[in-house]
Amino acid sequence: MLTRHRPALRRATGVIAAAAITGLVLAGCSAGGESADKVTITIAGPNQWNSQADSFGQEWEDLVAAFEKAEPGIEVKTTVLPLASFADTLTTQLTAGTAPELVFNQPEPAPDQVLGLDDYLAEANPYDTDAATWQEGFNADAYGDAQRDAQGRLYWVPFNLVIAGLFYNQEALDEAGVTTPIASIGDLIDACGALKDAGYTPLAMDNGTLGTGWTSEALLSNLLNKYGDEWNVFDAAGDPGTATTVTNKSLVKAILTGELDATTTPEVREAVTLLKDVFDNCATENWSGVASSGQFVGGQEFLAGKAAMAWGTNFAISNLADVDWEWSSMPFPSVTKDDTSLSDGSAARFGAVAGGTSYMIPATTKGEKLDAAIKFLQFASSPQTGGDWVAATGAIPATTDTSTVSEGVGELASGEWAKPRLVNIGSNAPKADSGTNMWEGYLLGTRTVDEQLEYIQNGWVGWAKEAATEASLTEDWATQ
Template identity: 55%
Template sequence: MSVHPQRRRSASTLVIALAATSMIAAACGGGDDGGSEGEVTITLSGPNQWNNDPQSFGPAWEELIDRFEETEPDINVETTVLPVAEFAQTLSTQLSAGTAPELIFNQAPHTPDQVVALDDYLTEPNPYVEGNQAWVDLFNQDYFGPDASGARNAAGNYEFIPFNLVIVGVYYNADILAEAGVEAPIASWGELMDACGAITDAGYVPFSMDQGWLGQGWTLGIIGSMLLNSYAEEWNQFAADGQPGTAAQLTPKSMARAILTGELDPASSPEVAETMRLLKQFFEECATPNWSGVSGGAAFIGHDDFVGGRAAMTYGTNFAAENLADVDWEWSTMPFPTVTEQDSDLSTGQQAQFGAAVGGTSYMIPATTEGEELEAAIKFLQFVSSPEHGQPWLDGSGGIPAAADAAPAPGLESLMTGAWFETPTVPAITFVPKAKSGQSVYDGFLLDNKSLDDQLAEMQSDWTEWAREVAADGGWTEDWAQG
């Protein structure tokens, strides 16, 4: 697709033809926009995580850009807003074509060589923080630092900077729950199924869902992390830097090893089969009946039904809360329920977890960015991640600081305490190869067009391909990685 960034920060989101990448070249990777002599323009491109506006990330973001441009008057920053459902494929295609803009959302499929390694920059001072000796020291080391398993890529390099942390949870309409006779928080899977029945009987959608990938992926990941927890010690073979050891959360290398050695085989794992059974039960008994025909939302899953007061519950990130400012009903949040021993014979007793993570708003620099544009992009990343300059945007967008201890935002306390806020040892088991990134890969099974056995066989193929891709990206030399 073709995106034309406009001067200043807003850019119209267009339906993009992937082959037409040459049309953005003038705005990307070292081009000159014809501005005043000595000025440089950089473009940041990614999905809107805060609202459904196709033009802007919101007032807090615009104010952040204004403050940066006031501090650095020779640097202009433009923002290209991409559709949530399409950004991954768009940015991945641009990276492959060498036409990506100077700053791109880090969840686009890519290889380590396609982006700038930031290790050397992170060992130097952040110029926007007085007295700082190493930029990396500013971050919460549990999430972004030498021992944080999610901070580096398969090659062992830092390649993105987190602007915030993110936590996902269940938002609920307290008025609907009260009308249906449901008490929150809902603690167990069985209680959730009972609640979905009562809410349906009351004339509402229990859990708003749409055709996007996130609703499927988050649900599967939460359930799978609980059911597979008993294997955590066995699979935990590599530290965050890729060397033999252990990590607080199993690293991609540990998970890839488990898959390629056959220790984790979805086609024969009873825990994976049970995860898929529960996922389907959730979609059948709780999800919006016509979910496969509902367009994906940016702030909430099934945004319109939930914000419109037609659904009792939905998934949302901490960023989503501002979208409820004008609703005329009471809302709150809760963790997703736990699969207990009463719910499944394969329950490990592990409470449901999601964990705060750097996978919120994080950006990286394409390897094609050089010279003044590279210098400007680094400065922008340093500015946003500095406590003084980033905090006003965090406060205005519902963000959790990546550079400080998490402080609960109003209404989100239940998502930021207890087991839910802790990172699960077994990560979300949503391993898909780059070619399927961002796709709703379980539609066939959830819509009764594919058997469970066929779904598990497809997952085995996808997981194996994913593991081989990350092994190749990381240049791993172990025997198990050479398949």
């Protein structure tokens, strides 16, 4: 569906508090307000919604106000961290034991740095009267086994789902004679040539890690899909069995036993080769000198109408409210058998997953502050108290079917693209290298494909060994 000027995304923010309080009256959860002294907790994370440096936006402030009205004994403060450095900041704080009570979940913490939430998830969410347990209130396909760490724990809670894909300027594609959806990598390369001829940058790109990361992950997971059944050998708890996707433990085993080796697995080489083809033919010229900004990859060029396509998420759509051209979105193309004989013909997947706005509790949080932090997670993740916030921000709910989506991202949140990746690997690396752009040197020509494969393999092995140690795995393949 094409979309133009969509101010309705900021709709109804003022009704959140009223709806939240109604849900709380039903649930009977205002006992926390009996204390004369308020318990103060702080939420720290990046601004996913706008460019403000001091607020996540009015919708978020309404959500916090609704919670504080329902729980007058609790005060919630927010700390907005820069998008480019929030992961480093939170990682440092978690390591030092100085992190606030609720932190954005993207940094990969050591198991002892964060609180496991399974015991809480097994109990009722007092703000949700429709589900027997907190866990049952979530979309089981989006938040469950696939989100457990190597120890089999769930340690963060989603407030919504996130899906990434290609957003496009319909008028640019029409001018170039490009039709959507673009089905294959070969079709994408052809489309990029036509768009260049029409005077557009085909695919906006910048020097951040998202553009290279999402493109490489889409290609790798698509081509490695054929190995899913072979590598799927542990269930979500880490016991022999299978899970809905290849778990971290199963992936660690595949890497440490050599079943997956970037230097010898032919599909990895093919994915890396296709990645360079896409960047050479489609990406912004001199993209490595373009600073990341906004909510799209290469956002300034895309929003200015100079680039025809850009990677983005469903969180980015509010930034399109003022553009004067029609836009929509589509999945990144699949690697088809016409592209390479190594394809098994499966469609590309990315996954509408619980990794959008999601928060965890540091292990250093104790007592009344811990109780308050749990309450906020429960409040924000309940459809009865947080549902209006999800709708007002144009997000995909984590508590209902993913077919309930915002206008303009329907093609992303449905079909194969919205299903979780069976094999989820890309820029995996040890924590010390977290945030490093593992693809830049190769894409800029300073590494050969063989050198890049060796580099990626070292990163994967380092990640796998670190994960095996943190999970205290004792199997022979994990300790050799």
